Amino acid sequence: CILMDRWRMEESLEGGRDAVDGDLSSFLAKVDEIGELVKDLASNNTKGSSLAIKKADEYLEREGKRNREGQVTQDRTVITQSDRSSESKSVSSSAATGTEAPNRETAAFCHALEEDAKERGERRKEREEKGKLKKKRGNEAFRKGEYKSAIEHFTEAIAQMPWDISLYTNRALAHNQLGQYEEAIQDCDTAIRYEPSTLRAYIHKGKALAALGKFQQAEECYREAFKLSPKHREQIEGYIEDMRQLRTETSA
Numbered sequence: 001c002i003l004m005d006r007w008r009m010e011e012s013l014e015g016g017r018d019a020v021d022g023d024l025s026s027f028l029a030k031v032d033e034i035g036e037l038v039k040d041l042a043s044n045n046t047k048g049s050s051l052a053i054k055k056a057d058e059y060l061e062r063e064g065k066r067n068r069e070g071q072v073t074q075d076r077t078v079i080t081q082s083d084r085s086s087e088s089k090s091v092s093s094s095a096a097t098g099t100e101a102p103n104r105e106t107a108a109f110c111h112a113l114e115e116d117a118k119e120r121g122e123r124r125k126e127r128e129e130k131g132k133l134k135k136k137r138g139n140e141a142f143r144k145g146e147y148k149s150a151i152e153h154f155t156e157a158i159a160q161m162p163w164d165i166s167l168y169t170n171r172a173l174a175h176n177q178l179g180q181y182e183e184a185i186q187d188c189d190t191a192i193r194y195e196p197s198t199l200r201a202y203i204h205k206g207k208a209l210a211a212l213g214k215f216q217q218a219e220e221c222y223r224e225a226f227k228l229s230p231k232h233r234e235q236i237e238g239y240i241e242d243m244r245q246l247r248t249e250t251s252a
Contacts, residue, residue, distance in 0.1 A: 131160030181208040
């Protein structure tokens, strides 16, 4: 719409320039013509003077006709502009009325989005409350040595809060305690996939791999853990030493 308005404005300006240039050329031509008539009328030559009078009469008649036609054209232009103005107002009014429906639809859509976001937020809050409770019970069961119960609580907590990475590492630790090393590795891989810098995931996975006799892979996990947290170097080196001792015992 803005481009169309600019185009119309430029067309109007160009038309105005053309009109001004045309009027100026016409005016100058008339000045020259009148100048010649005046010169002939002032001439002492009788024949030339009579011809000049005839030309002057023709000029006056021609200009009078042009003026009359110009008035009619001007009147028609005024009427046309008035009609266009009325039509423009009508179109504008229709356009304004036509935009009311889309505006109402947009407002309704935005309101629906706000309500949906609010509802989702409330549901998420409820899920977090349930998930935190299950996580707490899982930690309590683990401290009591009730690893199977701990796994059940952590699993229920994950169903409510799948974004909580610590639930996967906690459950992996419980799996390791029960000798369920493949399950522990799966939980660690999930945690690493969600958050590659999860230190505990590499440590628990390293222990599970070592228990399965996959010592090279286990050492790689421990090395990765050291890269993530050099401040835990002593602890991680202890895990590596335990793994090497286990490998020696297994090969003996």
